[in-house]
Amino acid sequence: MRARITASTVLLAALAGCTNQATRAEIETRCAQAIADRSDGDKTKPAACEPLRKDDYEALVISVGLRDAGVVGDDGRIDPGGLLGTTETSEAPAGE
Template sequence: MNRAAFAAAMAGVALLATSCSSEPTYGESVKRCVAAIKSRPDGDKAKPEPCEPLKEDDDTTLIMDKTLGDLGWLDKDGNLDKDALNRNP
């Protein structure tokens, strides 16, 4: 086998190995965390297990987004609705 063929074969093996990983991507972990936060009971302050792989800042941001939405302080696009914020002190 020549060097070019060997390099191509090894690149294929490396690609296959990374695409078959059982670990979720960071983006998949974020989606799982959002679903877990949305489904947890009211008053539950424990960090959901699917959120464990996330950086603390990302986890906090997702929790704040859910909280602001629950309070009605976000518009339909998920942006802070200052009028709603002023109506609900």
């Protein structure tokens, strides 16, 4: 019985500690905003990005760059106009 109470106490303490930590999605959102907010030419890793692994951080830098360049929209879809450097999208005329 004593072992169950001790185990339960340890489990509850661990869960309480986890609730104060940011989720991965929250960290990525803060990091992406910090990358977007830094000045042009600044290549230092923002403090908001420190919890991320190197590969995840580099992928996020590329993602933010593509979004800022207009290649990828806020919805995550590729914008053909942004990809080609134009603002027009190429759609086939109706009936073809």
